Amino acid sequence: MGTLANMACHWDCGIGPYLMDDMDVLRLCRSILWNENDARVLLETTRLLNTFLSCSIDTSHQTVIEHDNLTEFLTPVSMAPSIFHQYTLIICNTLYSELLLKSLELMTRIVVYTNAITHNITRRRQRLVASTDTKRDEDDEFRFMDKADTLALVNWGAERLEEEGRGVGIGMGFHRGVAKNVMHLLWALMAYGMVSIAECGPEMTHGLEQSMSRLVSYIQDDDMDARVEDEDIQSLAQALNTKLSMAS
Numbered sequence: 001m002g003t004l005a006n007m008a009c010h011w012d013c014g015i016g017p018y019l020m021d022d023m024d025v026l027r028l029c030r031s032i033l034w035n036e037n038d039a040r041v042l043l044e045t046t047r048l049l050n051t052f053l054s055c056s057i058d059t060s061h062q063t064v065i066e067h068d069n070l071t072e073f074l075t076p077v078s079m080a081p082s083i084f085h086q087y088t089l090i091i092c093n094t095l096y097s098e099l100l101l102k103s104l105e106l107m108t109r110i111v112v113y114t115n116a117i118t119h120n121i122t123r124r125r126q127r128l129v130a131s132t133d134t135k136r137d138e139d140d141e142f143r144f145m146d147k148a149d150t151l152a153l154v155n156w157g158a159e160r161l162e163e164e165g166r167g168v169g170i171g172m173g174f175h176r177g178v179a180k181n182v183m184h185l186l187w188a189l190m191a192y193g194m195v196s197i198a199e200c201g202p203e204m205t206h207g208l209e210q211s212m213s214r215l216v217s218y219i220q221d222d223d224m225d226a227r228v229e230d231e232d233i234q235s236l237a238q239a240l241n242t243k244l245s246m247a248s
Contacts, residue, residue: 020052026073033086039096046087046102053109064116071117074110074144084110084145092156097175104181107153108188114144115192150194157186158204158211165214176229179215183236190243197246205244212237 019025025048032045056065076082081089087110090103164179186208189195197205216237219230 020055020067020069023069023072026052026069030073030083033083034080039094039099042090043096043099043102046099046106050102050106050109053106053113057109057112064113066117066120070113074114076144082145082149085149088149088152092152097178101177101181104178104185108181108185110144111185111188111192111194115194118143145194150189151199154186154189154195154200155204157182158200158208161186161211161215162207165211165218174215174218176227176233180229180233180236183212183233183240187236187240187243190240197244200244209241209244212241 029045029049032041036042036045052067052070056067056070057063058065074083076085084107087103087107091100091107094100094103160182161179164174164182190197190200200208216234219233
């Protein structure tokens with residue numbers, strides 16, 4: 001656990017690129033995700049993976065730099081659960097707030113990364129072949145994750161936002177960090193077409209809209225406890241509501 005923590009914390013000391021180039025480090029992370037139950041070890045693993053992905057996503061220029069080892073790590077292997085599936089289980093079951101937050105951040109980055117490289121793969125194929133193979137494009141779209149996992153995350157996220165809206169979230173109170181990261185993940189899944197609005201259904205869509213309305217109202221009414229995340233939460237709520245309204 002200490003080694004993983006050191007890797008995550010000392011990225012800027014010059015060892016970062018070497019870690020990314022060492023597939024054994026990513027294999028270790030995969031093994032931990034498959035076999036480890038200690039939340040502290042999972043947290044340090046998640047922090048390291050977050051560092052890998054954040055260095056592959058240039059948010060200022062909105063570009064993704066594909067790294068072969070990272071892509072291989074995220075690609076499911078036979079007879080084993082995918083990385084996306086493992087983090088779906090962690091998110092839907094953990095009561096450890098810090099692990100939940102880091103896992104939500106990581107999954108949002110995974111969605112952004114895999115969406116970008118999937119589209120690159122598709123574009124390369126389209127340049128190589130004259131005809132468009134729709135089935136092949138769909139296979140590419142979901143080669144890193146199963147539809148069942150994306151739907152499970154949306155269902156869990158809707159329930160969690162409903163709890164946060166009632167002030168009974170993790171830690172028995174409104175947790176801004178959880179609300180913000182849940183909304184960010186849900187928006188990413190819908191914006192990149194990994195879950196359609198139709199698949200959410202009218203009941204869930206209405207519930208999400210109500211939950212976000214309550215969250216925004218709570219933030220706006222609570223002048224005495226303004227936080228840095230408040231503006232992000234309101235922006236994400238607006239973006240997610242805009243996405244949901246497309247089904248109307």
